[in-house]
Amino acid sequence: MNIVAPADPELSSDDRFAGERLKLSPFHPRQAELNIRDAWSAWNGYKFADYYYEATYEYFCIRNTCGTYDICPMQKFLVEGEDALAMLDRMVTRDLTKLRVNRITYCCWCDDTGRMIDDGTIFRLDDNRYMLTCGSPCLAWLAKSALGFDKVTITEHTEQLAGLSLQGPTSFSTLKNMGVGDAVAELKPFGFTRVPFVGTELMISRTGFTGDLGYELWIDAEYALPLWDALYEAGEDYGIQPYGEAATNMARLEAGFIMPYMEFNEAPKTINFEHDQTPLELNLGWLVDFKKPHFNGRRALLEQKQKGTKQLLVKLDIEGNKPAEEAILYDSKGCRNQIGYVTSAMWSPSVKANIALAMIDTKALTGEIWAEIYHYKELRPYRKVAKCKVQDKPFWMPPRARQTPPGEF
Structure with missing residues (x-):
């Protein structure tokens, strides 16, 4: 076994606090020009855009044209x-x-x-x-x-490899206009290919976190800016825009994708018993192959499968239009017996529905589910109890997400 960790940078005496500052993505010079709100957060030690102009606007770019999302901190x-x-x-x-x-x-x-x-x-x-x-x-x-x-x-390989997610219905047309359409036309979801680009190799995978047609572009960090410039020149007529974490969270919720620290806690970082989750509790049983003779956690997961999970992550369609953010769930309108809690929620602009992901007691899934929602109207708090319906399929997953070759715009 050989583990190669990133080398610690040498700090000069005049730069004692460099290690405390957020790192900049290889795409940062272009992103900084477009982040007119100067809305930054942090991800894995990188300066990272929460949004560039307005989250809902960026969300509609994902759904109607195409947008780019920096995945260098991944x-x-x-x-x-x-x-x-x-x-x-x-x-x-x-x-x-x-x-x-x-x-x-x-x-x-x-x-x-x-x-x-x-x-x-x-x-x-x-x-x-x-x-x-x-x-x-x-x-x-x-x-x-x-x-x-x-x-x-x-x-x-985090700092050496730059990653840029390109998502939305015009993403394929943008790549075709950039000159790599033939290479990606027959690329199926969860496939990738390599193409030459300005003297190096560009890897393109048909992957993403939005539930829509999309790709992820991977290139040596030193070529990040030429890639950005070529992509944005090719996408100028296809509505290309950058989007941040806020719009990503909206799109991934519509697709029913889980997010760390929202749907699940990483086990080594929890203190309280069962404040973390198993794949079975997260409704990811399809990721667990018990035909394998051994893998980390197999015995415990097999026992849980045989006994059944105490709780299960489900998708909810909630009446009304008030997002059930941080809502508590009950088995009756009287809100006496708590049966679960909402992990993520939003009013979906595309689905035109009040949607959520929620962790619910498994035994309560066959009965009524009610959400106790608190919301504000002109600075005054209001309480609403709304009926919920479990939904099996993703809220948003258009046919173009899997169509091969993708449609052009």
Whole structure:
């Protein structure tokens, strides 16, 4: 086993606090020009756009034209060597032996008690070469998972590889106008390809976090600005705009995708018992392959499957138009017996519905579900009790999201 961690930068005596400052994405010079509200937050130590102009406007760019979302802060790890597949297959709950070269899979990994560590994607770059991406730093867990595997090298690749998500119905037309349409036309969801670009290689994957047609572009960090410029020139007539975390959260909720620190807590970071979750509780049972002889948490998850989960994450369609943010759920309109809580909620502009993700006691799913919603009107607080209906399918997942080749605009 060989772990290659990022080198610590050398600090001069005049720059003692450099390590405390937020890092800048390779795309930051272009993003700073467009962030007219100067609305920044932080993600994994990077300065990161919450929004550029207005969240709802950026959301409609995703749904009606196309937008770019900076995924440089996403953690990226290269896992290479003869033991790479065996090591990763033991770590994650999904069967990686089925993953072909130039394909990607969504997966999750757990501790020995079956509690979620994180979720992410794994790219099979070659026979013995993989890339894992996830939302939070994971090098320490990868190092623990590699114990006993001598022929594997794990390298953190976050700062070396720039990533830009391009999402929306005109995303394919933009890529075609940029000159890579032939390469991505037959690309199916969770596939990727490589194309030459200004003297280097650009990797394009048909992936995203919006539930719509979209791609993610991966390139060496030093070529980030040429990529941005070429993409924005190609997308000028297709309504291309940058969007931030606020619009991303709206789109991913419509698609029914989970978000760390909203739908689940990472197990190593919780203190209270069962304040973290298992994949089965998060309705991700389809990611857990019990046909595999062994993986982290298998015994605990199998026992939970046999007994049934105490709670389950579900999608809710809620009456009215007041978002049920942080709402408590009850089994009757009288709000006496609490049965769950809302994790994410919004009024969906595209679906024209009041939607939410919620963690609910499994035994209560066959009965009535009511949300106690508090909202403000002209600075005055109001309380409303609204009936909820469980929905099985994503709130938003248009056919174009999977259509191959995609339609042009």
